[in-house]
Amino acid sequence: MKKPKLKNYNGASENNLDFFVNHNSMRTESTSVLHPMSWESVIPRWHFAMLNDVERNQAFETAIKHVVSPNRRVLDIGAGSGLLAMIAARHGASYVTSCEMVQPIAHVANKIIALNGFQDHIKIVAKKSQDLVVGLDLAQRADILITETVDCGLVGEGILPIIRHARQALLTPDATIIPAKAVVKFSLLESHLVHNLNLAFDSASFDVSPFNVFSTVGYFPVRLRIWPHRLLSKPTTALKFDFQVDSLEPRQKEISVQVEHNGTVHGVVFWFELDLGNGVVLSNAVDNQKSHWMQAVQCFEEPINVQKGNVLNLTIQQSDTNIDFQLATTLEH
Numbered sequence: 415m416k417k418p419k420l421k422n423y424n425g426a427s428e429n430n431l432d433f434f435v436n437h438n439s440m441r442t443e444s445t446s447v448l449h450p451m452s453w454e455s456v457i458p459r460w461h462f463a464m465l466n467d468v469e470r471n472q473a474f475e476t477a478i479k480h481v482v483s484p485n486r487r488v489l490d491i492g493a494g495s496g497l498l499a500m501i502a503a504r505h506g507a508s509y510v511t512s513c514e515m516v517q518p519i520a521h522v523a524n525k526i527i528a529l530n531g532f533q534d535h536i537k538i539v540a541k542k543s544q545d546l547v548v549g550l551d552l553a554q555r556a557d558i559l560i561t562e563t564v565d566c567g568l569v570g571e572g573i574l575p576i577i578r579h580a581r582q583a584l585l586t587p588d589a590t591i592i593p594a595k596a597v598v599k600f601s602l603l604e605s606h607l608v609h610n611l612n613l614a615f616d617s618a619s620f621d622v623s624p625f626n627v628f629s630t631v632g633y634f635p636v637r638l639r640i641w642p643h644r645l646l647s648k649p650t651t652a653l654k655f656d657f658q659v660d661s662l663e664p665r666q667k668e669i670s671v672q673v674e675h676n677g678t679v680h681g682v683v684f685w686f687e688l689d690l691g692n693g694v695v696l697s698n699a700v701d702n703q704k705s706h707w708m709q710a711v712q713c714f715e716e717p718i719n720v721q722k723g724n725v726l727n728l729t730i731q732q733s734d735t736n737i738d739f740q741l742a743t744t745l746e747h
């Protein structure tokens with residue numbers, strides 16, 4: 415079987431992380447046209463779906479209330495509306511520092527916190543977490559970190575470098591981190607319609623394949639249940655993260671996956687299981703219809719035909735903001 419070519423089309427790099435995080439983070443599809451005078455050119459629309467995700471909000475509330483107390487110092491990275499900082503304060507945190515790197519969001523978070531009467535307990539710092547200074551922005555290192563900087567493929571909003579830096583510069587050595595752990599699982603995906611969301615070859619009998627220079631190289635969000643599809647392998651663990659102790663550095667891993675059904679592999683679908691501690695787990699698995707997070711899909715440029723019993727060898731590359739699956743070799747059984 416042929417090994418699919420994967421070209422680095424879009425040139426996204428670690429150097430444009432700020433742009434990537436602000437404009438391209440991927441929870442849900444961003445389908446509307448950006449109006450230059452609209453906030454939408456700066457503030458992704460997924461903030462609304464996220465704020466209305468009751469399952470997410472309740473999960474964080476349950477996890478947060480287990481750990482906060484008046485004498486513990488809370489750092490919330492990525493304030494957004496201030497929601498998680500207010501939840502911490504509601505459950506007894508006497509002082510919460512919450513940073514937000516997008517200035518207009520930080521400004522509105524301050525308003526929301528005052529509106530809800532928490533201005534004496536929460537300080538919003540309009541900075542990127544990596545620019546926070548202990549002794550200036552927060553009095554001392556924090557012993558609780560809360561950060562919900564998770565996109566559909568877990569890492570796209572920068573949670574790995576955020577926690578890595580926080581552990582090194584902003585937290586006590588034994589700090590509690592919410593989320594505590596995560597697992598990324600995947601299945602081989604058959605769906606030519608999902609493949610068509612990112613690649614085009616023949617349109618009205620014209621060869622339009624050069625347009626694929628604009629294809630997304632990495633993963634993108636898809637609400638998989640709305641597209642005809644088949645999962646050709648069982649859910650398989652791709653990567654595990656322990657945010658308290660792992661280095662969270664980029665890594666590469668080889669993995670073998672057994673094909674369960676004859677068909678055509680167009681790519682992989684993957685999702686996370688986010689362990690918030692104390693038995694609270696959030697997931698954007700395909701069958702979770704409540705989550706605002708869609709699934710992450712990565713298409714292979716050239717689909718491959720497989721048979722039940724084949725074993726596919728995949729290389730998984732995890733960087734600070736991407737998880738990339740590449741087909742290595744195929745072994746017949």
Ligand SMILES: C[S@@+](CC[C@H](N)C(=O)[O-])C[C@H]1O[C@@H](n2cnc3c(N)ncnc32)[C@H](O)[C@@H]1O
Binds near residue numbers: 464516542544
């Ligand atoms: C997904 S939202 C979560 C908002 C809020 N914590 C909640 O759960 O409702 C993440 C927010 O973090 C901000 N953010 C992402 N990376 C950040 C960083 N390194 N430092 C500060 N803010 C960051 C984004 O601008 C965004 O507003």
